Amino acid sequence: xxxxxxxxxxxxxxxxxxxxxxxxxxxxxxxxxxxxxxxxxxxxxxxxxxxxxxxxxxxxxxxxxxxxxxxxxxxxxxxxxxxxxxxxxxxxxxxxxxxxxxxxxxxxxxxxxxxxxxxxxxxxxxxxxxxxxxxxxxxxxxxxxxxxxxxxxxxxxxxxxxxxxxxxxxxxxxxxxxxxxxxxxxxxxxxxxxxxxxxxxxxxxxxxxxxxxxxxxxxxxxxxxxxxxxxxxxxxxxxxxxxxxxxxxxxxxxxxxxxxxxxxxxxxxxxxxxxxxxxxxxxxxxxxxxxxxxxxxxxxxxxxxxxxxxxxxxxxxxxxxxxxxxxxxxxxxxxxxxxxxxxxxxxxxxxxxxxxxxxxxxxxxxxxxxxxxxxxxxxxxxxxxxxxxxxxxxxxxxxxxxxxxxxxxxxxxxxxxxxxxxxxxxxxxxxxxxxxxxxxxxxxxxxxxxxxxxxxx
Ligand code: ATP
Numbered sequence: 001x002x003x004x005x006x007x008x009x010x011x012x013x014x015x016x017x018x019x020x021x022x023x024x025x026x027x028x029x030x031x032x033x034x035x036x037x038x039x040x041x042x043x044x045x046x047x048x049x050x051x052x053x054x055x056x057x058x059x060x061x062x063x064x065x066x067x068x069x070x071x072x073x074x075x076x077x078x079x080x081x082x083x084x085x086x087x088x089x090x091x092x093x094x095x096x097x098x099x100x101x102x103x104x105x106x107x108x109x110x111x112x113x114x115x116x117x118x119x120x121x122x123x124x125x126x127x128x129x130x131x132x133x134x135x136x137x138x139x140x141x142x143x144x145x146x147x148x149x150x151x152x153x154x155x156x157x158x159x160x161x162x163x164x165x166x167x168x169x170x171x172x173x174x175x176x177x178x179x180x181x182x183x184x185x186x187x188x189x190x191x192x193x194x195x196x197x198x199x200x201x202x203x204x205x206x207x208x209x210x211x212x213x214x215x216x217x218x219x220x221x222x223x224x225x226x227x228x229x230x231x232x233x234x235x236x237x238x239x240x241x242x243x244x245x246x247x248x249x250x251x252x253x254x255x256x257x258x259x260x261x262x263x264x265x266x267x268x269x270x271x272x273x274x275x276x277x278x279x280x281x282x283x284x285x286x287x288x289x290x291x292x293x294x295x296x297x298x299x300x301x302x303x304x305x306x307x308x309x310x311x312x313x314x315x316x317x318x319x320x321x322x323x324x325x326x327x328x329x330x331x332x333x334x335x336x337x338x339x340x341x342x343x344x345x346x347x348x349x350x351x352x353x354x355x356x357x358x359x360x361x362x363x364x365x366x367x368x369x370x371x372x373x374x375x376x377x378x379x380x381x382x383x384x385x386x387x388x389x390x391x392x393x394x395x396x397x398x399x400x401x402x403x404x405x406x407x408x409x410x411x412x413x414x415x416x417x418x419x420x421x422x423x424x425x426x427x428x429x430x431x432x433x434x435x436x437x438x439x440x441x442x443x444x445x446x447x448x449x450x451x452x453x454x455x456x457x
Contacts, residue, residue, distance in 0.1 A: 005279030007338065012337050015352070016042065018064060019410050021337070021362075022208065028084055029328055033212060034204035041411050042333070044362035044392065046215075049247055049332050050194050052359060053217045056243060057192055061108060064190035064219065065183055069171025071196055072155065077170050078163050080302035081295065087166055088146035089204045090122055097136035102202050103144035106131055109236045116263065118143045149199045151212075160401045164198035169324065171195075176307050187309055188232070190221040194329070206280050208330040215329035222309065222320035225293065229323065233270060236325045240274045247336045248357045253277040254343045258285070267294035284337060286327045293319040293437045336360065346437070355413030355435055358455055362390035363413045365451060368404050370420040372397050380419040383429065383444060387417075390448055391455075409434060415451060 001009070016022035021042035025035035038046050043104055058066040078084050090103040103122040108114050115122050122144040125131070153166040165171070172191045179191055194217045205209050221236065224228055235258070240396045244254055259271040269290040276285040296307040296319045310317050340354040359362070365387055369380035377397060386396040394413070396404050401418065408416050416432040425430055428443045431450070442450050 001280045008338070008341070009207065009279045012334075012341060014277060015341075015354075015410060016337065019407070021045065021411075035211065035213065036208050042357060045336065045355075045356070045360060046329060047332050048362070049336065050215075050217065052246060053243065053327065054192070054194065055241075056246070057217075057219060059189075061190075063188060064192050064221075065179060065185060066192045066194075067172065067175055067179065068195065069168070069175060069193060071165050071198075072162055073165055073170050073174060075160060075162055076302050077174055077299065078150065078166075078303055079297040080169060081173075082298075083163075083166055087150055089147050089202055090116075090144045091147045092122070092126060092144045094136060094138065095140040095142060096138040097133060099135040100202055101135065105203075106134075114263070115394070120148065133166050137430055147200075147202060148203065151198045153199050165196075165354040166199050168193045168195045168196050168216045168218045168296070168328075169220060169326075172218070173307075174303075174416065175441065176220075176222075176296060176299075177305060180309060183400040185309060188221060188223045188227065190219045192217070192219045194218075195359075195449060207279070208334050208377060209278065209283065209329055210298070213383075217327040217329060219294075219325050221323040223323065224311070225318055225321050227321070229269070229321065233323055234392045236288050237272055237274070240288060240327065242277070242324055244274065244285065244332075244335070246357065247332055247360055248339045248355070249276065249335050252338055253335075253339065254285075258369055259304070265294075267292045276331070278335070279338065282420065285331050286325070288325040291322050291324050293321050295322060296320065330419060351361065351406070351409060353409040354433060356412040356414075358414045361412045361414050362392070363394045363411060364455070366394045366396055366404070366408045366413045366416045368395075368418045369397050369406075370399040370401060370418055375424060376419050376421070379423060379444075383417065383419065383447065387448065387451070391451060396408065405432065415454065417447070 010255050016155050019041060020039040023037045023039050025032045025037045025210050026032040054066065058064050059084050072190045092103040096285045107113065107122050107125050107141060110131055119370060126141045131140055153159045153164065153343050156163045172193055174296060179185065195215060196213060197216050199212050201210055204212050223232060241254055247250065252372040253276055255275045257275050259272045263331055264271055269292060271287065273290040274286040275282045300307040307319065308317050309320050336356065340356045342353050344351045367380050367384040367387065369376040381395065384393055387393045414434045428441050429447065431437045431442050
């Protein structure tokens with residue numbers, strides 16, 4: 001990571017902790033496993049991103065329904081999907097310091113080559129090139145070997161290993177029959193889900209980019225086997241980018257990476273990742289894959305249930321093919337934080353401002369009385385209570401007005417409403433715009449309407 005990028009990441013991590021967005025989990029116990037907690041503003045931001053996604057891909061469409069399936073699913077499902085046998089990453093241990101690494105990542109950093117799946121080649125490359133351990137600098141490696149990334153657990157009343165789901169898609173396929181039986185879906189149609197996924201990543205890191213417990217927003221979009229899928233695939237790619245722009249990412253930071261044909265799973269016709277220019281490199285933000293009929297066929301075979309669709313119009317029964325657009329929640333949050341971060345010179349001082357799109361800002365409006373005197377606090381609290389029914393609002397009477405503006409800028413609040421002594425006579429307040437810092441005097445009785453209009457812009 002370049003110095004500047006490193007500095008930006010450090011600023012984001014520090015702002016997130018200082019301002020209640022994201023905290024290292026279990027800090028009082030010395031931290032735990034590169035995990036993070038979303039604090040009050042982080043939880044709002046994350047929920048806003050999830051809500052926006054649900055609104056865009058479920059509520060605003062006629063062809064997609066949403067479900068909410070369990071995290072613990074029948075282990076046969078993970079056998080059918082290939083996760084039990086094949087959901088592996090290559091790991092290697094440093095014999096000197098005992099630290100563990102992704103073998104494919106070390107090799108790729110050294111040679112630029114993607115050796116995914118070629119364990120022997122990875123071991124040989126690390127030895128031949130005398131790869132240095134990133135932790136201790138020595139070069140004494142074990143062989144690279146596969147590590148299954150599913151977390152295992154036990155369940156009362158069930159004999160055998162149970163897994164925490166490594167992706168949300170599984171529940172969608174296992175509910176395919178129930179959804180088609182109970183809903184009036186007509187092909188092409190999608191089933192969407194937002195929820196936790198768990199992967200025992202060999203190395204977690206880069207803040208919330210690679211976690212072991214994270215959330216996904218996924219859609220299985222079912223199409224006719226002989227449908228002209230290319231335009232649909234393209235459309236989904238565009239929608240993924242559109243969503244990224246809606247949460248504030250800049251177009252120039254977004255790119256695409258098509259997985260080479262020879263690397264694709266046998267059932268996949270095409271896979272393209274939407275990439276984001278993170279400070280630590282251009283990395284996967286979202287993905288979309290054409291998975292053919294692999295999943296429904298596999299789950300059909302393993303379960304003994306026919307997972308087919310009856311096309312009334314064509315009087316035909318078939319196993320649909322599926323396009324799978326998938327979005328990471330935490331990667332969206334991280335990219336949104338990075339894109340929102342701005343430093344500006346104002347009157348010789350640096351102002352840090354998070355320019356989130358208004359609809360994902362954790363707090364919409366802050367109400368700030370200029371003094372703690374009852375004559376201002378009382379009307380300010382009244383305004384606060386009135387605004388709370390329409391906007392996520394915050395009331396703050398502590399510290400100087402300058403410091404309160406700084407705080408609201410740093411959490412990205414689009415509007416600050418100040419109540420001053422003039423308010424008592426002119427029944428108006430000052431509304432300050434986060435981005436332009438312009439201030440406008442607005443009558444209290446017109447405030448809700450004024451702000452509503454601003455949020456519609
Ligand atoms: P990577 O190559 O970065 O490990 P992947 O290709 O394994 O990712 P997918 O299986 O396609 O990822 O998962 C779908 C989405 O879930 C990704 O696009 C990403 O946004 C998110 N995601 C995957 N793994 C993690 C993780 N460990 N932490 C946070 N988000 C993740």
